[in-house]
Amino acid sequence: MEFPPVEQLGYGLNMLTTTPLKVDAVIESIRAPVRLLDYDEYDTRPYEVDGVTYAVPKAIGVSADANTISSTFTTYKTGGEASFSFQNDGSLASLYCGVTGNASVNAATNKMFRNTNQWAFYCFYKNRYLAQLKNYGSLLQVNPLAAAIRRLPEQFDGDNKTTVAAYKNFFDTYGTHLITKVRRGSRLLLQAWGDNSDQTINAQWTAYIRAYYGGIPSGGEYDESVKQQAHYQTFKNIVQYSNSVQGGDPQTAGRIMQNPSKYDEFQKWADSVDSHASQLSGLVVTELWTVMELSSSEYLQDAAARIETAFLFILNNPSVYKTAVTLHVESDWAEFGLITPSAVILPGERIPNLTVISETKVNFGKEKSHVYYREIINFYVVNDGSPIDFYISHGSLAGAGKGTARIVMAGKSYENNDIIDDDYNTKWFYQAPVGGTPESFHLKHRVGGINAWDATLDAYLKTQRVEEGPTIGHVRVGRDGGCQREEGSKE
Template identity: 30%
Template sequence: MELPALNFLGYGLDLCTAIPWDIGTAACNVKKNHRLINIDRNVSKEQTIPIAQYSDYCGSWEYHVPDSVLVSTDVCSVQSDYQTFISGRHAAKAFTNDKALKQYFSISGCDEAVASSIQSLSLTGTHQYAFYSLRSVSCIVTLTNADNVNESIITRITDLPTFQEKPDNHVVELYKSFFRSFGSHIVTSTIYGALFQLIVKVPRHATDPSKFAAHVNQAFNGMPKGVADPSIESDPFYQKFKTHMERTIAVQGGKTMPALRLTSGSFSDDVFDEWKGTIRSLPNLIHLGVLPLWESMKAAHNPMLRERAKDIEAAFMFVTRHRQEPCRTHVTLCAHTDWAEFGLLTQNAYIEKDAITWPESTVIFNNKIRWVNQTFRMVLIRFVIVNDGSPIDFYTSHGNNRNKGESGGYVKILMDDCEYLNSDITGDGINCKFFLQV
């Protein structure tokens, strides 16, 4: 059986813009049309690895592991981290400078994209922030021949002009096009396990700064610190805190249903404990490690690749330092259903709120919005997509009125005077539809 990590190892990622916080978005943006590092699948060995081939199937599988791939299964660990910040400015500074906080990113190995990634969280000085992460590692899969560059990219690189210190716009666009097609970095490692990430945002006027960490801990029944404090419930500031609290939750790995309930806003001790009890037996992709393409080119056997590495590096540095002003697109999600989800699949795009209040049970992450209700009804959710103005990819999902024996249910996105309707019933209860290059 082929190792799932081979779907990512050796392929490129364009990190000229930002590192996606969500590993699902990062995985969708891997450039699978062109393998940048050769992997000989004919020379391999059998190895038992704790990576499930199917969702919710516990146990290990026998995989063919190429000789140029190293699988480490003696790295099992479970770690948690809880950080609070008195303002968005303090949070942004910490994420920029503290290497320990890099675990919150879905990708490691590209510090130049960190600043843009932090920007995608829309951290503001008027709010306090809390970040909690629970991370379980089951195995690490690493590519050991990162210098074995696939020479099929030679023709494309040869066609690129030399990158000057002050390039004209045409040259910059040629290199941007190259990065969009092949990527600026190569995936050289994958981590499988489970991940729970929580971000809490509260206006500074709505809580006592000295009690913020305790209030967040109590709101989630003591999960961040490991123990709750019932006496906090009577604190007037705590009641105000709960009224203004915004939270986003992302989950990877573990059993599917409790993970979905957690991300849909149905947080409870029982659901969290149910999910946590399955994270060691049901690992999933939680992290990608990358290497700059030019570093691989510098070590390549082909002299032309070694010579042109400096142009690729210079172009990437120029693009990341001269990012254009972001484009803001106002969007309305209109749905008739009992739950709906909108998810961005474009890594340089993120979501901001476009309303003072949202419908109850609306959960927002930087690249995803999910709304859940007990019964079918109409709902409108307004938000803003921020990116560089390029076309975006996204998906929508919705429920269907099975209790009444009707198909029912739809979600549509209104954007730039266009309507993107999803009334599909796919039979899996998710009813997902993709919209590409919109």
């Protein structure tokens, strides 16, 4: 039987465009036209794990990981505080992200830590084993990589747009980093972030997070009364979350993904991890240029510095992209949630009644109101041009039919008409392309610090005129009574 890590080991990831939080999203980011670290999948040895004997390629080393259960919960007041902690403690990314590596990975993913957001992380894990490529420098496919690099401009010139575009396309095809380790086991990750401009919410952030997740991050203990506080509803509007569950009982894991606020479901899942096969729980990557330096090719060794230079330039000189999005609703309620923390939502010119828009989500209608509408909401997603991750949720019924919601973005439609749990009916979408034309905006002066994207986005947002209208903190509420109500039976 094929060894599961073979599906990932040796392939590339473009860490300039990958959101590192969820393993599911990271897998969708793998660049697989060619496996740059190639090995003989048929030269194997037997290895037993999860009660199954696998044919493991001899190029892959396998070690039993720490087979202990551990859980940890932490919060940060600002993105800067979170960034500083992650930069100085490598174990944090291993705990709270789906992909990790050295400083270059931290630098590339640091853009998610906008200073105007606060964060909360919870991780429960039980590792089973670690699979890693041995002597990966000798595994590099020299000929196809060298041929691709020879097609690039011989000198990297950051002032030449054609040159920069060529290197961006190269990274999109082959990746900036290569997967050299795969961790498998069971893992639950809860990651939440939200605007930190409201001091009342800031003071209650930890209590609200614990209540929001039904005590999962705190051993089942939380203060139910905080849900009655006036600011808790505003908190729910601004908070965004990126949750993932690997391993354990799949049915229970699915229910947690739909609604991660029931501690008894979490405990049931945690009790099941030993009796189910391990799943992919994390990836470790190595820089492409580092592997090139270890290869047998003098040409690739010499070109490694140029590839690193291009990576660093693109990282530190981001462009701004503003993509128009329309949310089409046929239900009593629906929600679009942006789960790429480096991106933000801006409202369109018309916000219909019953609509609430924050930087992380667009919500229409009222859950379980059984008053059905057909509505279109226009808004924008602003980011650095990377593909985005998002979810769409909706109610169960719409008039005589079942509820549905979809968005149209960059000429492509993403629809959710699934009825999953008669509650949130959430469907996730990963690595969705945004518009291909950047805004004509650039910082006049580079702002110091390690997060060039945060500085660029902050400056850009100050140039955007938001139409006057009702607000609650940083949340925009609908002011146009243009909703089209549909007659429908009660659920």
